[in-house]
Amino acid sequence: MVNLLFASSSDLCLEQICAVFSEEKLKGRGYKIFSVNTGNVKKVDSSIVKVMNEIGIKLKKPKSFSELPFKSIDILISIASYGIEEKSLFLPGYPTRLTLQVSETLIKDIKNSNDLTVYRLLRDEIEKLIEGFCKQYYLNALKDATETTRFILDSLAEGIIAHDMDRKITYFNKAAEEFTGYSRKEVIGRDCHDVFPGRFCGLKCAFCDGAPVFDSVNYVTDTYTKHGIKKSIEMSVVGIKGNRKELIGVLASFRDRTREVDLEHRLKKNHSFAGIIGKDPKMLEVFELIRSVADSKAPVLIYGASGTGKELVASAVHNESSRNRNRFVTVNCGAIPENLLESELFGHKKGAFTGAVRDKKGRFELADGGTIFLDEIGDISQAMQVKLLRVIQEGTFEKVGGEETVKVNVRVISATNKNLKQEIEKGRFREDLYYRLSVVPVYLPPLCERKGDIPLIAKVLLKRVLENEGRDDKVTFSQEALSILIDYDWPGNIRELQNWLQYALIKVSRGGAIRPEHFPNFIPGNENSKSRKNVSAGAAKRKKLSEQTVREALVKAKGNKVAAAKILGVGRATLYRFLNSLSK
Numbered sequence: 001m002v003n004l005l006f007a008s009s010s011d012l013c014l015e016q017i018c019a020v021f022s023e024e025k026l027k028g029r030g031y032k033i034f035s036v037n038t039g040n041v042k043k044v045d046s047s048i049v050k051v052m053n054e055i056g057i058k059l060k061k062p063k064s065f066s067e068l069p070f071k072s073i074d075i076l077i078s079i080a081s082y083g084i085e086e087k088s089l090f091l092p093g094y095p096t097r098l099t100l101q102v103s104e105t106l107i108k109d110i111k112n113s114n115d116l117t118v119y120r121l122l123r124d125e126i127e128k129l130i131e132g133f134c135k136q137y138y139l140n141a142l143k144d145a146t147e148t149t150r151f152i153l154d155s156l157a158e159g160i161i162a163h164d165m166d167r168k169i170t171y172f173n174k175a176a177e178e179f180t181g182y183s184r185k186e187v188i189g190r191d192c193h194d195v196f197p198g199r200f201c202g203l204k205c206a207f208c209d210g211a212p213v214f215d216s217v218n219y220v221t222d223t224y225t226k227h228g229i230k231k232s233i234e235m236s237v238v239g240i241k242g243n244r245k246e247l248i249g250v251l252a253s254f255r256d257r258t259r260e261v262d263l264e265h266r267l268k269k270n271h272s273f274a275g276i277i278g279k280d281p282k283m284l285e286v287f288e289l290i291r292s293v294a295d296s297k298a299p300v301l302i303y304g305a306s307g308t309g310k311e312l313v314a315s316a317v318h319n320e321s322s323r324n325r326n327r328f329v330t331v332n333c334g335a336i337p338e339n340l341l342e343s344e345l346f347g348h349k350k351g352a353f354t355g356a357v358r359d360k361k362g363r364f365e366l367a368d369g370g371t372i373f374l375d376e377i378g379d380i381s382q383a384m385q386v387k388l389l390r391v392i393q394e395g396t397f398e399k400v401g402g403e404e405t406v407k408v409n410v411r412v413i414s415a416t417n418k419n420l421k422q423e424i425e426k427g428r429f430r431e432d433l434y435y436r437l438s439v440v441p442v443y444l445p446p447l448c449e450r451k452g453d454i455p456l457i458a459k460v461l462l463k464r465v466l467e468n469e470g471r472d473d474k475v476t477f478s479q480e481a482l483s484i485l486i487d488y489d490w491p492g493n494i495r496e497l498q499n500w501l502q503y504a505l506i507k508v509s510r511g512g513a514i515r516p517e518h519f520p521n522f523i524p525g526n527e528n529s530k531s532r533k534n535v536s537a538g539a540a541k542r543k544k545l546s547e548q549t550v551r552e553a554l555v556k557a558k559g560n561k562v563a564a565a566k567i568l569g570v571g572r573a574t575l576y577r578f579l580n581s582l583s584k
Helices: 014-025 046-053 104-112 116-133 136-155 174-180 258-266 281-293 310-319 338-346 382-394 420-425 431-437 451-468 479-487 493-507 547-556 561-568 572-583
Strands: 002-008 031-037 075-079 096-100 159-164 169-172 216-224 230-241 247-256 300-303 328-332 371-375 396-398 405-407 411-416 440-443
Touching (some): 014 031, 014 075, 014 116, 046 116, 075 136, 096 116, 096 136, 104 116, 116 136, 136 174, 159 174, 174 247, 281 310, 300 310, 310 328, 310 371, 338 382, 382 431, 451 479, 451 493, 479 493, 479 572, 547 572
Parallel strands (some): 002 075, 075 096, 300 411, 328 371
Antiparallel strands (some): 159 247, 216 230, 396 405
């Protein structure tokens, strides 16, 4: 069945007249005829009604687009003398278009006369136009053109989606169906944001805040299929313009690059992920775990030393998930006093305590539909642990001073630098809460366990610090400076490394190179030595130095600090700092 639509903005109901004559001529040939008036006509010209009644045709009240039952149009015929606005031509199905020319002379005569003879001439001319249009060879040519266009678009490997300025989907090819899992019937005529709740274009939709003005954009993003499967796509979006060069819609083509992305991950080409930097195998495992756990609802517990970037990991899990269109709310449980933490997490009612002058939403309520990140979870009290356990188990809580139960849908990610199993043994942390929180444990290794990442991290951090300081000069690292960074144990991890770089930039000249003397607590030594080995396992455990053991090591090494550091099982920079502290 071919859907054929006549359109006009005239109060002469030209679209209806064309539709009626076409139904007579095309009966039994597989066509379904519709008509639409785009001029918001409230009253039909009475003379045209009379002359149509003369031949037994009763005109109906004109219909608008919103009143039509079709899901997709194959052929659109507009009446030239009373043409419709170009925007209205952007219809579901993206149909083949044709314009029928009605005599301008007759239209002018009708405007200047009420003579029914002129109306009859117009009626008869339209009948002849439709007779010619409906001849087998003419209409079949249009039908073949429509089917050929569809065949070509459906044969493409790329998905094709088009929508109008109201985000109503007008075209959806076969590749788009296969990729998304949606059929044409499910999406044509619907708002693309309603069809794809997670936004098919990811977070890069140009139509979220009104109609944009653009010619074309290209980008890579992640999207989700009908069945919730995450896919990576390369998207190209072009604007479709009308006769007056105005934007009337967009056409997006996309290709599936999920396999390419997966291959990149397997080949371990990526040295950063969601702002987290690293090429060490331990970090690549973290990246892969983030991707695999992102769309799960399971709670995640991130554990590792302070300064390793636990909040970055939590943020990455949220941003990679389908919850990324909702809030990511962070709470530092260790920084909020115990008597305020309950109100901060669950909110309070007005008058619940001194200072509660109004109702307040808690962080769990603010994170509804999204993710809450509970940092330093090991610092909360036993009483708060019980209340937190209930929220994770049931998704419900009561505000402080309130009686109404609040229900939320929140993904919980927590982090700690404590050993929670030891805290359980000491009776300071509930075992049942621990197992609720750590359904997916993520270990974030400290810098001393991934020394090979230090040069990469240092260079990225240096660039960020330069940008934050407003400096546009190029600062580099000397080889000696990089060697010291690699040797150092970094008890403060990435946060401490960033502090070192900020300190160094105060001393280094514009456009210069960072050298060992630009670092905090530097003591001149054998920094140019090339006989360097990897730091021993003893260094990783950060042995404590004493004045006596250092003196003995220096004697054995005959004053060579590099050799003494090796004897002590520490990095050279660690020995330098210790010696510097003795001299103060």
